[in-house]
Amino acid sequence: MSTACARSGIVAGIAIIALLALLLGRVAFESREELAAGNAYRHDGRPARAIEHYRRSIRWSLPLSPYCAEATSELKSLAGELEAEGDTDLALLAWRSLSGGIAATRTLYSGSDAERENANDQIARLLAMDRSAAVDARLSAEQLAADHRRLLSDRLSPDRFWGLVLLLGMAVWLGALVLLARGGFDSAGRFHWASARGLVWGALLGFVSFAAGLLFA
Numbered sequence: 432m433s434t435a436c437a438r439s440g441i442v443a444g445i446a447i448i449a450l451l452a453l454l455l456g457r458v459a460f461e462s463r464e465e466l467a468a469g470n471a472y473r474h475d476g477r478p479a480r481a482i483e484h485y486r487r488s489i490r491w492s493l494p495l496s497p498y499c500a501e502a503t504s505e506l507k508s509l510a511g512e513l514e515a516e517g518d519t520d521l522a523l524l525a526w527r528s529l530s531g532g533i534a535a536t537r538t539l540y541s542g543s544d545a546e547r548e549n550a551n552d553q554i555a556r557l558l559a560m561d562r563s564a565a566v567d568a569r570l571s572a573e574q575l576a577a578d579h580r581r582l583l584s585d586r587l588s589p590d591r592f593w594g595l596v597l598l599l600g601m602a603v604w605l606g607a608l609v610l611l612a613r614g615g616f617d618s619a620g621r622f623h624w625a626s627a628r629g630l631v632w633g634a635l636l637g638f639v640s641f642a643a644g645l646l647f648a
Contacts, residue, residue, distance in 0.1 A: 486529070488532075489535075523554065
């Protein structure tokens with residue numbers, strides 16, 4: 432019995448580690464490929480397409496990812512070049528893509544990001560240069576920039592309660608499945624409902640909590 436349980440636990444642990452490794456590998460691979468595509472389009476003189484792929488590279492982000500940092504640097508450089516060439520619309524798109532890409536990678540308790548704050552400053556500055564709206568005629572460029580910056584500072588954060596439900600639900604779900612693999616079967620490998628009943632209900636409850644957290648967080 433103990434040998435079978437130990438074997439089941441090892442198999443479950445290996446499966447979980449393999450799944451996490453696949454997920455992390457996919458994220459790193461996609462970020463690298465999007466960065467390479469952005470560089471290729473930039474060298475071909477197609478900045479709009481380059482901006483799109485740099486933004487995607489940032490969104491496929493991992494902590495300490497070199498690809499995300501490089502895509503951020505490329506977007507900043509490209510935005511400066513576009514503005515120097517007089518293409519403020521594309522420069523604005525580049526800064527918006529940088530800000531939006533970073534925002535898309537936020538975690539439950541993410542604080543402010545210096546790169547995103549700088550991107551928002553540049554967005555506000557470029558928006559204030561457009562004086563076409565009659566309602567802005569009486570405001571100075573500094574006042575317009577401050578108004579735009581204030582609007583950009585408003586952010587929608589994940590709901591902390593439902594985020595916590597999501598994390599706890601996932602922990603209970605996976606934990607119950609591991610325990611079920613270890614103790615839900617007899618020595619012959621047959622499923623034993625009497626001993627597994629509580630674990631099955633625990634896994635179901637954890638999954639429902641996880642799904643509810645994804646929906647409402």
